[in-house]
Amino acid sequence: xxxxxxxxxxxxxxxxFELGRWFRTIWQSLATPVITTSLYFVVFGxxxxxxMGDIExxxxxxxxxxxxxxxxxxTESIFNAAFGIYFPKFTGTIYELLSAxxxxxxxxxxxxxxxxxxxxxxxxxxxxxxxxxxxxxxEHPFAMLTFLVLISATFCLFGFIIGVLSNxxxxxxxxxxxxxxxxxxxxxxxxSINMLAPFWQTVAHFNPVVYLISGFRWSFFGKGDVGxxxxxxxxxxxxxxxxxxxxxxxxxxxxxxN
Amino acid sequence: MTPIVSIQNLTKTYKSGLQALKxxxxxxxxxxxxxxxxxxxxxxxxxxxxxxxxVTPTSGTVIADGHDIQEEYRDAxxxxxxxxxxxxxxxxxxxxxxxxxxxxxxxxxxxxxxxEKVLRDLTLWExxxxxxxxxxxxxxxxxxxxxxxxxxxxxxxxDEPTAGVDVELRRDMWALVRRLRDDGxxxxxxxxxIDEAEEMADRIGVINKGELILxxxxxTLIKKLGKKQLTLVLQEPMTAVPAELAEWNLALKDGGxxxxxxxxxxxxxxxIASLLxxxxxxxxxxxxxxxxxxxxxxxxxxxxxxxxxx
Numbered sequence: 001x002x003x004x005x006x007x008x009x010x011x012x013x014x015x016x017f018e019l020g021r022w023f024r025t026i027w028q029s030l031a032t033p034v035i036t037t038s039l040y041f042v043v044f045g046x047x048x049x050x051x052m053g054d055i056e057x058x059x060x061x062x063x064x065x066x067x068x069x070x071x072x073x074x075t076e077s078i079f080n081a082a083f084g085i086y087f088p089k090f091t092g093t094i095y096e097l098l099s100a101x102x103x104x105x106x107x108x109x110x111x112x113x114x115x116x117x118x119x120x121x122x123x124x125x126x127x128x129x130x131x132x133x134x135x136x137x138x139e140h141p142f143a144m145l146t147f148l149v150l151i152s153a154t155f156c157l158f159g160f161i162i163g164v165l166s167n168x169x170x171x172x173x174x175x176x177x178x179x180x181x182x183x184x185x186x187x188x189x190x191x192s193i194n195m196l197a198p199f200w201q202t203v204a205h206f207n208p209v210v211y212l213i214s215g216f217r218w219s220f221f222g223k224g225d226v227g228x229x230x231x232x233x234x235x236x237x238x239x240x241x242x243x244x245x246x247x248x249x250x251x252x253x254x255x256x257x258n
Numbered sequence: 259m260t261p262i263v264s265i266q267n268l269t270k271t272y273k274s275g276l277q278a279l280k281x282x283x284x285x286x287x288x289x290x291x292x293x294x295x296x297x298x299x300x301x302x303x304x305x306x307x308x309x310x311x312x313v314t315p316t317s318g319t320v321i322a323d324g325h326d327i328q329e330e331y332r333d334a335x336x337x338x339x340x341x342x343x344x345x346x347x348x349x350x351x352x353x354x355x356x357x358x359x360x361x362x363x364x365x366x367x368x369x370x371x372x373x374e375k376v377l378r379d380l381t382l383w384e385x386x387x388x389x390x391x392x393x394x395x396x397x398x399x400x401x402x403x404x405x406x407x408x409x410x411x412x413x414x415x416x417d418e419p420t421a422g423v424d425v426e427l428r429r430d431m432w433a434l435v436r437r438l439r440d441d442g443x444x445x446x447x448x449x450x451x452i453d454e455a456e457e458m459a460d461r462i463g464v465i466n467k468g469e470l471i472l473x474x475x476x477x478t479l480i481k482k483l484g485k486k487q488l489t490l491v492l493q494e495p496m497t498a499v500p501a502e503l504a505e506w507n508l509a510l511k512d513g514g515x516x517x518x519x520x521x522x523x524x525x526x527x528x529x530i531a532s533l534l535x536x537x538x539x540x541x542x543x544x545x546x547x548x549x550x551x552x553x554x555x556x557x558x559x560x561x562x563x564x565x566x567x568x
Contacts, residue, residue, distance in 0.1 A: 012362060
């Protein structure tokens with residue numbers, strides 16, 4: 001029996017395995033980000049938000065919804081994908097993946113696909129939770145879903161790279177906690193960068209997260225800090241950069257095999 | 259006979275500069291049990307890891323069941339099963355799920371009947387719903403074999419398959435390996451246990467410091483390199499070996515109570531008869547005669563230590 005040119009069974013096996021791992025702890029996986037996000041809504045949306053005026057015609061409570069979803073999607077995408085590839089390295093079961101008739105593309109498709117699924121589900125659950133607290137109207141639902149999937153995939157690829165490079169669990173936490181979360185807070189998750197002084201607006205444009213949040217927010221309210229075309233292009237660019245790095249990792253076996 | 263695994267001039271030098279495998283060529287015959295012996299760090303696992311795709315070779319080629327392991331890696335890997343040395347497992351998975359996962363990973367459609375057969379053969383069926391972390395070391399080893407067999411490979415690599423398992427399980431493993439061979443699976447195993455190779459292997463390769471020192475039929479190897487010893491238990495102790503027996507190069511043992519004659523297995527016929535005649539002619543009385551033959555372990559230690567001195 002000759003091997004098929006695409007190992008669909010292999011991709012499905014990894015995908016199922018990864019989701020199975022998630023389902024074993026589904027309540028913890030969902031409860032933690034949902035509770036955290038709800039607290040953000042309570043504090044910023046209700047308690048403080050009620051004292052703040054509208055931003056660009058949108059109530060503050062609703063305005064921060066896309067940013068809060070992004071905050072969770074960024075960190076959870078990175079962590080899920082990083083854990084997915086780091087755990088087999090840690091336990092030694094990576095030997096099975098490396099010795100299987102699975103191409104680099106198939107492995108990435110399966111691991112990142114599973115991580116994206118988790119992130120998208122999580123994003124939608126947070127959106128549902130938010131809609132119970134503040135009234136939300138989504139102007140461009142298809143664009144919202146597209147951004148959600150694309151941004152999840154981008155950060156899952158990023159997480160995959162972090163998982164490959166990490167030597168221990170602590171290292172996996174460094175980038176999400178010390179880089180991504182600050183960039184998200186400074187990238188307009190809770191405010192419009194147009195509210196900043198001109199100098200800081202210029203500085204903010206060097207923050208890639210600004211373009212992602214802006215694009216996602218545009219899909220909700222039809223307006224963002226930068227043009228939708230710019231947001232979309234920046235998101236695609238990030239996706240392609242991380243995809244290129246992951247492809248290189250598999251091609252060379254860097255940090256995966258000797 | 260076309261080899262099922264053909265290794266040509268395979269080498270591996272790590273980035274550190276360590277040459278783990280010197281140019282190595284080896285043909286494995288279909289349906290045989292081939293044992294690869296060698297001390298720690300000899301290059302056994304490196305060789306296996308290259309064939310299985312875990313380590314990238316520096317140079318050379320490997321053809322597995324007609325497929326180049328690099329150019330046609332999908333076809334080659336579908337034919338190969340690997341049981342690694344380390345006991346690794348997805349500790350929170352059930353036995354059934356992890357074996358089913360392995361089958362899918364290797365590109366095979368689900369076949370619950372086949373997985374059931376594998377689990378029953380390995381006496382794992384009753385444990386199929388158990389979580390891996392609750393299993394004993396021996397059971398985990400069986401699960402790893404089940405995973406390696408899940409995609410019906412024609413070539414099975416067993417890297418130290420009985421390391422750390424009890425005697426009973428070792429015997430079970432040996433029986434299992436023989437059954438697999440009877441089913442047409444080619445087995446390549448590495449082991450530290452010489453008796454394991456002696457018990458199971460059809461052919462033996464000895465590897466040391468990255469170099470394949472020899473490859474030989476087990477029986478031929480023991481015959482060719484094996485030493486035999488004839489011991490005469492004397493009626494009266496001696497203080498020195500008589501000069502008339504000098505040509506046999508005898509050794510006096512046990513305080514002069516035993517005469518020991520060491521000879522190559524090949525020289526067996528001409529040596530013993532003439533020695534016994536001469537002893538009788540010299541009126542040297544003896545109460546008992548017994549012979550011993552060197553084991554594979556003796557041969558292995560001898561080979562490796564000779565190379566070490568060279």
